[in-house]
Amino acid sequence: MNTELFIARRLFSAKESKKNLSRRIVRLAVAGISLGMVVMILAVAIVIGFQREIAAKVNGFSAHLQIVNYDSNQSYQTIPIDEDQAFLPALDSLSGVRHIQCFATKPGIIKAGDEIQGVVLKGISSDFDWRFFDRYKLAGERIPLDSSRTDQVWISEQISKLLKLKLGDQLLMYFLNSDEKLPRIRRFTVGGLFRTGLEEFDRMFVLADLRHIQRLNNWSDKQISGFEIFIDDLDDLDAVNREVRALVLENLEADAPLLRVSNVKEKFPYIFDWLNLLDMNVWIILFLMVLVAGFNMISGLLVIILERTRMIGILKSMGAANANIRKIFLYLSAFLVGKGLLWGNIIGVALCLLQQHFKIIHLDPASYYVNTVPVNLLLSHLVLLNLGALAVTLLMMLGPSYLVGRISPEKTIRFE
Structure with a gap:
C-alpha cells in the first residue's frame, strides 16, 4: 500500500476544523485555480474560433488555392x-x-x-x-x-x-x-x-x-x-x-x-498575420494564469504545512524520511489542484457551450469580421490545458515542500 497516498487522501477528505484559517486559504487557492482554468479555456476556444471562422469566410470567397494565368x-x-x-x-x-x-x-x-x-x-x-x-x-x-x-x-x-x-x-x-x-x-x-x-x-x-x-x-x-x-x-x-x-x-x-498557383495566405496576408498575432496573446494569457494558479497553491501549501507541523513531527519520530513526508503534501497538492481544475473545466466548458448555442455575446462585424464571439473548443486542447496546468503547478510545489526538512520533531511534538 502507498502510505503517502493514503495519508494524503485522509487529509484531503478530512471533515474536521473546517472553520480554521488554513481551510479558507486553501479554498481561495482552489478557487483561483478554477478561475484560471476558466480563463484559459475561454481564451483558447475563442481564439481558435476567431481563426477558423474568419479563415473559413475568406476561403469561401477566394478558395484555399487558385490556379490562374502566370x-x-x-x-x-x-x-x-x-x-x-x-x-x-x-x-x-x-x-x-x-x-x-x-x-x-x-x-x-x-x-x-x-x-x-x-x-x-x-x-x-x-x-x-x-x-x-x-x-x-x-x-x-x-x-x-x-x-x-x-x-x-x-x-x-x-x-x-x-x-x-x-x-x-x-x-x-x-x-x-x-x-x-x-x-x-x-x-x-x-x-x-x-x-x-x-x-x-x-x-x-x-x-x-x-x-x-x-x-x-x-x-x-x-x-x-x-x-x-x-x-x-x-x-x-x-x-x-x-x-x-x-x-x-x-x-x-x-x-x-504558363500557370501560377497562389494560396489564400499570399493573397490576403494582412488578415492571416492578424490571426497569427492572436496566438501570442493566448500564450501570454496561459503563462499568466498558470503562474497565478501556482502562486495560489504555494501559499496554500505553506499554510497546510504550518498547520500540520505536529503531524510532521510525529511522522519523523516514527522514522518517516523527509522525502516520504514531501510526497504526502505533493499528493495533497495534486488533489487540491485537481479539484480546482475540475470545477474550472465544468464552468469553462459550460460557458463555451452557452455562447456556441445561444450567441450571447455580440460583436461589431465592421471591426471583428463576425457578429458574435465564435467558440471552437477541441477535446485535445482541453486535455493539453489540464495536463499542462497540473504539471506546471505541481513543479512549482516542489520548492515549498522542502520546508518539511526544516521542521524538528522534538520541538513540534510538544506543539499545541
Missing part, C-alpha cells in the same frame, strides 16, 4: 486560360483536395437609381460549391447555372442597403475593356441576398453566371480566369500547395500559357 496580376481583370487542362484528373484525386471549380472575375460598377458602387463580378459555373453561401443566405434561391445564361445575381445585404436594392429588383452594371472606349452595360436581377459579416468582401463580390464574363471579355465558352481549389484542412495548405504546383508543372504543355 501573367495575371493581383487585380481582378484576368488573362484567360483553357478550361480543359491535363492536370485536372490527377488534381481531383489528390489527397487533401475537397473540391475544384472554375471561376472568372471582372471589375465593374453597379448603378441603381442615383447610387453607384464599385464591385467585382465573380462568374460561377455549374460546378460551383454552394455550401458556404447557403450558410449565409438571407433570401433567394441558387442561381440556375445548368440552363442557358441567366441574368440573376447574388449581392450582399451591405450592397443592397447601399444601393437600396431588394430581392427581384433590377440593376445596371458597367464594364470597361482596355481596347474599348465605351463601357459595356449589362442588366441583372437580384436573385439572392447574403451576409457573411466579412464586410470588406461583402461589399466587393457579386455572384453571377460565368458566361456573362466570357461574353464581356470576348472569350470563348472554354476560357476562364482559373480554377479554385478547396482543401479539407487549412493546416495542410502549404503541403497541398507544393503538390498542386508540382502537378501543374508536370502537365504543362509546350504551347500552353
Whole structure:
C-alpha cells in the first residue's frame, strides 16, 4: 500500500476544523485555480474560433488555392486560360483536395437609381460549391447555372442597403475593356441576398453566371480566369500547395500559357498575420494564469504545512524520511489542484457551450469580421490545458515542500 497516498487522501477528505484559517486559504487557492482554468479555456476556444471562422469566410470567397494565368496580376481583370487542362484528373484525386471549380472575375460598377458602387463580378459555373453561401443566405434561391445564361445575381445585404436594392429588383452594371472606349452595360436581377459579416468582401463580390464574363471579355465558352481549389484542412495548405504546383508543372504543355498557383495566405496576408498575432496573446494569457494558479497553491501549501507541523513531527519520530513526508503534501497538492481544475473545466466548458448555442455575446462585424464571439473548443486542447496546468503547478510545489526538512520533531511534538 502507498502510505503517502493514503495519508494524503485522509487529509484531503478530512471533515474536521473546517472553520480554521488554513481551510479558507486553501479554498481561495482552489478557487483561483478554477478561475484560471476558466480563463484559459475561454481564451483558447475563442481564439481558435476567431481563426477558423474568419479563415473559413475568406476561403469561401477566394478558395484555399487558385490556379490562374502566370501573367495575371493581383487585380481582378484576368488573362484567360483553357478550361480543359491535363492536370485536372490527377488534381481531383489528390489527397487533401475537397473540391475544384472554375471561376472568372471582372471589375465593374453597379448603378441603381442615383447610387453607384464599385464591385467585382465573380462568374460561377455549374460546378460551383454552394455550401458556404447557403450558410449565409438571407433570401433567394441558387442561381440556375445548368440552363442557358441567366441574368440573376447574388449581392450582399451591405450592397443592397447601399444601393437600396431588394430581392427581384433590377440593376445596371458597367464594364470597361482596355481596347474599348465605351463601357459595356449589362442588366441583372437580384436573385439572392447574403451576409457573411466579412464586410470588406461583402461589399466587393457579386455572384453571377460565368458566361456573362466570357461574353464581356470576348472569350470563348472554354476560357476562364482559373480554377479554385478547396482543401479539407487549412493546416495542410502549404503541403497541398507544393503538390498542386508540382502537378501543374508536370502537365504543362509546350504551347500552353504558363500557370501560377497562389494560396489564400499570399493573397490576403494582412488578415492571416492578424490571426497569427492572436496566438501570442493566448500564450501570454496561459503563462499568466498558470503562474497565478501556482502562486495560489504555494501559499496554500505553506499554510497546510504550518498547520500540520505536529503531524510532521510525529511522522519523523516514527522514522518517516523527509522525502516520504514531501510526497504526502505533493499528493495533497495534486488533489487540491485537481479539484480546482475540475470545477474550472465544468464552468469553462459550460460557458463555451452557452455562447456556441445561444450567441450571447455580440460583436461589431465592421471591426471583428463576425457578429458574435465564435467558440471552437477541441477535446485535445482541453486535455493539453489540464495536463499542462497540473504539471506546471505541481513543479512549482516542489520548492515549498522542502520546508518539511526544516521542521524538528522534538520541538513540534510538544506543539499545541
